[in-house]
Amino acid sequence: MTPDQQGSAPTLEQVAKVAGVSRSTVSRVINDSPKVTPEALAAVRKAIDELGYVPNRAARILASRRTQSIALVIPENTARFFADPYFATVVQGIAMYLSDTDYTLSLVIAAERDGEKTRRYLQAGNVDGALILSHHSDDRSYTQLARSIPVVFGGRPMSHEGSEAYYIDVDNVEAARNVTRRLIDKGRRRIATIAGPSDMSAGLDRLEGWTQALDAVGMPTDLVEHGDFSPAGGEAAMRRLLERGAPIDGVFAANSLMAQGALNVLRSHGKAVPQDLGLVTFDNDYAAQSSNPRSRLSNSRRSNRGAGWSTCCCISSTAARCRRSP
Amino acid sequence: MTPDQQGSAPTLEQVAKVAGVSRSTVSRVINDSPKVTPEALAAVRKAIDELGYVPNRAARILASRRTQSIALVIPENTARFFADPYFATVVQGIAMYLSDTDYTLSLVIAAERDGEKTRRYLQAGNVDGALILSHHSDDRSYTQLARSIPVVFGGRPMSHEGSEAYYIDVDNVEAARNVTRRLIDKGRRRIATIAGPSDMSAGLDRLEGWTQALDAVGMPTDLVEHGDFSPAGGEAAMRRLLERGAPIDGVFAANSLMAQGALNVLRSHGKAVPQDLGLVTFDNDYAAQSSNPRSRLSNSRRSNRGAGWSTCCCISSTAARCRRSP
């Protein structure tokens, strides 16, 4: 397909000609420079309208060395991206913020195998900076990236080089501790956890919070099964937990999708929530709100604390803090 | 791995110098030109590796007038984009196809108010072509776009100018007719429909198919309520249907999300599916498969026909056909 078949787009030069000014002046108008006389400005605007001129982005980027766009990198496959409400939440937040600016969001759904392609894209000057979500410890492709462009991780990155990285995160340990304490306060005595993957900080930190809460009251911390943050993973983990044969009257699932999976298993095993067993989890997202029973978010005042009902699904609010890791 | 200098990305010229060849030759290597001697090729590759060179995309686009990327435009807001499995399906399909190519997908989630910004983006030479999904009749911003870049609509576009547009679609009328006939064949006699929005071709066509099926056997076509393809819309429509007081023993919902909503309302009204009432719908997607009762896809042989069980959720397969509208 040859692009030249299409009508050639008007250039800045043509606008300049029509407006009777130089290209520089047109450029200044486009870039909202204050040093343009009202007359020149009016003439240029008129010419732009008449010609239907739209500045060529590639040329702008090349000349200015700025792209006016940032990448959101999701190191997961497309199916997972759509299945996990977490990503939807983040994308919505970014899109909302960016809509007030001239920046463009470049969403990069990068399955592991595309690592090289993705890195090239990010280093080829396509974006002014990158936001990297859902980082796994075995993935080092992005930590070096920070030498080329500004990088911020969503959630504390796992790798060693990442220790110099910027990131934004919630206090997963404290939130998990708080939400587990809810179960304890409600009288639950045999509390299990469906932990997240061990190669992600959110998985490790939430497990740590759960452990701390139980340790603090001298309760056993042996009922641990890991999942992969997916409903299927949550189901499998819940099943393994039940197969142990030990009595369980409380579960902390590390995310809402796994809680959903756990709920399915519990139902099919005839366990009633919250009567037989209390279930708490993270994130009051779509998955949590559409489950049966659905989540009940506690009115926690301190935004960075996890909290909720031990009688049912429970939510930790996720106020973000930005910081540089130690 | 050599540490690259922050800020100064290596250029093609530097690669040429290191490799001891001209810039043209480097360019040829980058672009997989066959006319390069093995020696030159090796030298250039070595230089590229040593320098960690990545071609600048903006420069390439500017010089070649090709972007190697196509846009998928979703004229909906972000929340809806994530809520409707339809978009996930499409994006996955495109991503899968594109992953074997050098093309990049530029996903444009364009809420209505961003229309102008989106149009500028598409006309600024950012993409080689655009795919436009979920087109509404009141939205004319994209029909003119075809004069600048190649445009294909996903689903027949509604506007007049669109009559010259390329589009890809399923035969919604026939699929809806077939799936409705299933209800009839199963003995349902008072069949309603939860139709899609009237400003979208999928809404109109599926309603038409339902109407044709009932007309063919002389059954009344008065039980129509419209929804907006969302679960809430489906709930509201189902509620309105029930409030009419007329007996209903079959429902065709124009998409799975509305079927899901309808199912919720039916359950809370004590209506059992499929015992009291048969429900059929479109698309065997995540929403249909995770509903309760979940969908049962019929083994329809002809891929462009809608089909399924009238006893429960029913699915029309959606084999695509590409064509230019009449």
Next chain:
DNA sequence: ATGAAAGCGCTAACAG
């Protein structure tokens, strides 16, 4: 405040 000139990094004829 404005214009002239010099590139940004790459591709694309065109000779050789």
Next chain:
DNA sequence: CTGTTAGCGCTTTCAT
């Protein structure tokens, strides 16, 4: 097959 020569459309000093 390779190098040379022009730009792609825009921003950006630097004079004026």
